[in-house]
Amino acid sequence: MDKYILLIDTEDAKGLVYNISKVLFANNLNIEQNAEYVDSETNKFFMRTIISGNVSKNILLKELNEVLPPNAEIKLNKKTKKDVVILATKETHVLGDLLIRYIDGELNADIKAVIANHEDLRDLVEKFGIPFTCISAEGMEREAHEDLMIEEINKYEPELIVLAKYMRILTSKFVGNFPKKVLNIHHSFLPAFIGANPYKQAHQRGVKIIGATAHYVTNDLDEGPIISQDVVRVDHSYSWQDMRKAGRNVEKIVLSNAFQLLLDDKVFVHGNKTVIL
Template sequence: MKQILLMDGPDHKGLIYQVTHVLYNHNQNIISQDEYVSPSGQFFMRTEFEGEGNPKSILDDLTATLPAGLNLRLNPKKKKDVVLFVTKEHHCLGELLIRYAFDELDATIQAVISNYNVLQPLVSKFGIPFHFISHEHKTREEHEEAILRTLEIYQPEYLVLAKYMRVLTSDFVKHYPNRIVNIHHSFLPAFIGANPYRQAYDRGVKIIGATAHFVNDNLDEGPIIAQDVKEVDHRLTAFDMATLGKDTEKSVLSKALKLVFNDRVFIHGNRTIIL
């Protein structure tokens, strides 16, 4: 089986040599290797390899050989288990369901969770469990508690907020550190807050965009994974801009998920390194 080694930490002379040496000794064939050293001296490397041999013993050998203080992860190359979160908008969900139905997502959609039930008919067309967990008559904590209980069933590796319009609490986010991906309307970091297309229209921007990012404690402010933009002009209404923006959102989210599900994204401070 193919393996993906992810490694990051302070740079030392000889790191690439040491890793390739261990893999060579274990008779592994390197399929691809990409690395990056930041100007501040942080080292990142993604190595995809295959061969006979025990992944556990390769990892042990790497740990023993490499300097302390490095973060090492060894993942088999396989589909991720994910749960999608939606509210009422269908565009990102529809895109992901079609990709999933034809095995293009690099992930298994275990379930869809929503605080409304309007998208249930769409999800049910694809034979995926839909959990309608209303936030009404619940405190924020009670609502998130109910969601967490549902997630217990699935034990997903990633949560995808495919236009989920509720802010998650810090406490919730801590259950899935660096494992929640969100798609943000408009062009981050501009126009944070409500009704961004209206803001963009009023400002007369000539470009609108979308940003996929990890979720951390600051709403809409986690590390950026992917962005894209479209040109607009004065003839578009705020509604037209939102329509075009939704197209951008769905393609940016798909692109970001492809990177995340293929173990290509490192997080460093508020930045992502994509290898």
């Protein structure tokens, strides 16, 4: 029996859950899981429901629209693996972790390709039987390089794009081609510690907590809606190299957690925040 994930983002109103459930029942669909959230400040209602049965998508969406407030956003996604493209540069820790999780069956994804701007990671990626493409940015204008990247990415029609320490700032043109599809990971020192070697800067300041943040990519650099975060405690005995090692471990965990949330359709974008159901 097919399973679907129903996602609803709308203005809050009385009887929403009742009316939605009534439509699902009338279509002989079974609710297997359900989660809801109401943001009282903005009067917004969010709902994620896993349903099973024989779904007539057009009929179901039409009937749901009839019982929901105007301008409600409704998505009905079949519970299948999402097509994914990963962008990388030279660092191995995040990419390697994702590839191992993928091969172990932990990720509900179909990784179509890894695209990088350096050749360094080719051997690693091809060991996992995943296509690797290098599009060097050497001697190219940023926009010209991005045009080639966009063209290559579009060959795979990905539902998600993961920046596995892809060390290039993306232009608004790139972001506009893939709205709400690009996931990034960075250390939580930004913007407190920016530029070269943030771990060395943090060590010099004597920080006691380091961490990582996974977020959507938007036109505002490193300010997109946050999906997942985590921290680890450090102390005076840590060298900056120790801090970097601890930080990289956190980056791996945070990115994989955020990635899984997106693969499972658990993330709603709400302004510059996210609602996770």
